Amino acid sequence: MLFPLAVAIIAREWNAALDFLIGFCACLLAGFFLVLICARGKRPISWTHGMVVASFSWIIGMLLAAIPYYLSGHYLSYLDACFDVMSGFTTTGLTLIQDLDHAGYALNMWRHVLTYLGGQGMVVFALTFLMNDAGGAFKIYVGEAKDEKLLPNVRNTARAIWFISVVYLLVGTLIFTLVALGEGIKMPRAFLHGLWLFMGGWSTGGFAPMSQNILYYHSLLIELFTIIFFTVGSFNFALHYAVWSGDRQELRKNVEIISFTVTLILLTLLTTAGFMKAKIYPDWMAVFRKGFYHLISGHTTTGFMTVYARQFINDWGELALLALIIAMLIGGSASSTAGGFKGLRMGILFHALREDVRRLIRPETSVLVEKFHHLREVVLGERHVRMALMIIVLYVFMFAVGTVGGLLAGYPLLEAMFEAASVTGNVGLSAGVTTPATPWGLKVLYIIMMWLARLEFMSVFAMFAYIAAGLKNR
C-alpha cells in the first residue's frame, strides 16, 4: 500500500493518503499478530501447510486490501470492496465500484497494482521480495496453482517471473503512453492510462481507469496493443522463460500454444457465423473489433470490453454468446496470469482421446506411446489425464453452481450462464449481472468462485480439510 500512498501524496489526494495509511497500519498489525500466534510453531512446512498458507493468504489479503477501497467512499459496502479486491487479485476484472470516472489517481493505482500483483501471484511476490527462508516455499508456491519451476531454486523462479513481468511493464507502459498521447490524451494522464492499460492487460485482469473500459478510448491502436499484451500475458511463464533463453521453437511446438490457436480459430468461426446470422455488424472490421476482440479477451480471460455489457444479451445472438462462454471457460495457459481450465488440460485431453482412437485401430499387441510437448517431450500418463479431467470436471461443476446461483437470484438463464462462465474463468466480461445492486448472496458466491478458480481448487480444499481435521482433533 506504500505505492498508492506515495501516489496519493504526489497527487495531493489527502483523504486517499489517509485511506492507504490506515490500510497500511492494519496490514502491519495483522502481520505482527500472525507472527505472534505462529511464533511457537517451528515444524517444517508440509504440503498441506503450503496449500493452507497459499489459500488463507488470499482471504487475509482480500480483507486487508479492501480497507482503502471501502474508506474511499466509492463502494456501497465492505462486501463490495472485498468483491473488487478478490476480482483484482484473481485477475477477474468484474467490478462494483461506483463513480469510477471521478476516482482519484491513488485509488486507480491501487486497483491496477492489485491486479498486476494478483497476476504474478501474491505468493510469488512474497517469495521474491519478502521471504528469507526458502525452505518449504515451493509448497506454498504450488498452492497458488503455479507448479512450473523455471529455475532449480524456487526463489529464483519467482524472481525470474518478476523479471519477465517488469521488463514487459516498462515496454508496455511506454507503448501505451505514446499511443494515448497520439489519441489525444494529455500528460500526465497519458502516462497513467498507459501504465494502467498495461497492468490490466498483461495481468489478464481487465480493469481500466474509466467506466466504459476500453470503449472509452475509441481507438483501434489501443485495441490492437491490448490484444498483443493480454495474449502474451496469458502464456505460461515457463514458455516466456524458454523463449527468453533462446528456445524459440517452443512457441511452435508447445501444446498450450497449439491448443489455444486451434480453439481460438474454431470459436472465431463460430462467433462470425453467429454475427452473420444475427446481422449485427456492418463490415468485417467491425466483426474484428467487436467480435474477435471480445473472443480473444474472453479466451485469454482478460475481460477488456469495447461494447456495453447489455449489448452481449441484446445484440450478439445465442450462437456468438455460446462461443464466448466456451472461450471464457477454456481460458489461457497454466502457470500464467490467466484463468479458466487452461489450454494445457485441453491439449492433454485431446492427446488422451487420440491415444484411445489409435489403440482401437492398431493391433492389440502393438505398444503405443502418446507424447505431448510442453517445454520438453512428455509421455502421456494416466496421472496427467486424471488430473486434467478432475480439474475440468470441477470447473464445469462450479460453472453449473454459478449458473444456478444466478437463476436463484432472479436472472434469466443466458445472463446467469454468461456471468457464471466469466467468474469461473476469472475473465471479467459481464452481461450486466454484476452491479452494486446484485443480491449479496450472489456476490459472496462469486467471491468464493473467483478464489477457487484462481487457486484451482486443491489448496482451498486442503484448507477446509485442515480446518475440519483441526476441529475433529480438539
Place this chain on the structure above:
Amino acid sequence: MRRGERVRLIYLSFLAVAIIFWRPVLTGAAPVPVNDLIEKSREYDGKRVTISGEVIGDVMKRGNFAWVNVADSSAAIGVWLPYEEAKKITHTGSYRFRGDTVLVEGVFHRACPEHYGELDLHADSLQIVSPGRPLSHPLDREKALLAGILLLLTAAVAMVWYRRRKAGLL
C-alpha cells in the same frame, strides 16, 4: 403601459418560460437517457436524438474531429463531433473537477459504419448547459484521527516485536 414596454414584457415572459423549459425549447426534443439508447439501440438506430450529461475524462482530438465521452446518471456514451464544437468544453470530469454539463444533439448509431461497429452518437452541435467546477475534497478529520491512533499503535507493536526478535523470542 406603452406598446414598447408591453412587447418587452411579452418577450421577457417567453424568455422566462424558455429558461425554465430550456432543454425542449433549444433542441426540440427531451434528452434521452444514455441507458435507454443502449437498451433500445435497434429502436433508436439512425435517429436524431438529444442527450444531456457530464463530459468525463478527456477531449480526444482526432484530426478535425474529437471524441468526448458524456455520462448521465445511467451510463456514458462516446460522442463524435467537430473539434470546433469540442473546444467549447472548459472542464472534463475527474477527481478534481465536475465536468461541463452539456446538451448534445446528433445521430445515434447502434453499430456505426464509420467507426467499425461502435455504439456512438455523431453530434453536430454541443451546448454547455452548466460549466464544470472544481470539486472540493476537505480533509476528513475523523479519518485523520484514526490514522494517527493506528500509526502510534503500529509503532508501539513494532517496537515490542523488534525487542522480542532481538531477544530471540520470535
